[in-house]
Structure formats: C-alpha cells, structure tokens
Amino acid sequence: MSNLACGCPGSQVRTVEKKENSDNSQTGRIGSELRQWPTQLHLVPPSAPYLQNAHLLIAADCAPFAYAEFHRDFIKGKVLVNACPKLDDTSPYVDKLAAMISQNDIQSVTVTIMEVPCCGGLRMFAQQAIAQSGKDVPLEIVVIGVDGERRN
Structure with missing residues (x-):
C-alpha cells in the first residue's frame, strides 16, 4: 500500500474480485467491469500490484x-x-504514467477522451509517458463525441 498525503482509507489500493459468468439476463442490468480501486490517477501509485502486466485504460473523467x-x-x-x-x-x-509503464510491463495503453479540445491533453500525456518510459507499448486513442457516439 502507498502512503497518500490525504490519508483517506477510501484511497487504499485494492483489487476488486469479480464473479465469473454472472448472469444478468433476468434483470437486464450490466455488471461493473471495474477491477481495482482507486481509479483517480492522482491516487493510483505506480507500485499498485494490479498494474503488473496490465492493459492500461486512461479515461477522461x-x-x-x-x-x-x-x-x-x-x-x-x-x-x-x-x-x-x-x-x-x-x-x-x-512522470506518474511513465513510472506505471516502466515499472509494470504494461501491455497496452488505451486513452478515451472526449471530442472537446481540452481532452487532447490526455493523449499528449500518454504519448509523452510512453516515450519517457523507454518501452514500445501499443497506444490506442478513442474519441467520444458529446452525443455519446464513438468518433473513431
């Protein structure tokens, strides 16, 4: 576990265990695919065990x-x-993303951003972090429209 400045117990690094083959056909509900906590980039330490050999998703809020x-x-x-x-x-x-990539054998990076101009910063951070890590990690950028449609 990482020592975080805020000291919030809710920021404790943990893996979320998933039940396999959960059948939601009766309720029509889609189950959560979240595999870890926390998710906020500021709170995720590069040493979090769930990052090892992971496919990393960097999502605009x-x-x-x-x-x-x-x-x-x-x-x-x-x-x-x-x-x-x-x-x-x-x-x-x-620097934080570069540390995550270099310390954990990240398999791929997907960045989901909105079509608005300010979201382009996440694309730039991911590109710079991969370059800084010195690793050849596949990068995919997905742009989502404000209407909820995928643009690419």
Whole structure:
C-alpha cells in the first residue's frame, strides 16, 4: 500500500474480485467491469500490484458518462485510471504514467477522451509517458463525441 498525503482509507489500493459468468439476463442490468480501486490517477501509485502486466485504460473523467457501454467496451479486461486534463493539477501526470509503464510491463495503453479540445491533453500525456518510459507499448486513442457516439 502507498502512503497518500490525504490519508483517506477510501484511497487504499485494492483489487476488486469479480464473479465469473454472472448472469444478468433476468434483470437486464450490466455488471461493473471495474477491477481495482482507486481509479483517480492522482491516487493510483505506480507500485499498485494490479498494474503488473496490465492493459492500461486512461479515461477522461467525462467519457464514462457520455458513452453508455463504457464498462463493457473499455474497462473490461483493463486497469482504469481516470483524470481531467482541464480541471486537475496535471503537472505530475507524465512522470506518474511513465513510472506505471516502466515499472509494470504494461501491455497496452488505451486513452478515451472526449471530442472537446481540452481532452487532447490526455493523449499528449500518454504519448509523452510512453516515450519517457523507454518501452514500445501499443497506444490506442478513442474519441467520444458529446452525443455519446464513438468518433473513431
């Protein structure tokens, strides 16, 4: 566990255990695909055990609200970190992401951003972090429209 400045017990690093083959056909509800806690980029330490050999998803804070199938289409099988390039203090993001990639054999990075200009910062942070890590990690950028549709 990492010592965090806020000291909040809710920020404790943990893996979320999933029940396999959960059948929601009777209720019509889609189950959560979240595999770990916390998700906020500021709170996830590069040493979190769930990052080892993970497929990393970097999501703009607004993307899951805009895209209805976000859990199924993006979170499933990935470790999620989320951030807002407009409202967050982003100064540590490139170094933190680079540490996550270099220390954990990250298999791939997917970045989900909104079509608004400020979200482009997450794309830039991911590109710079991969370069800084010195690793050749596949990068996919997915743009979500404010209407909830995938743009690419």
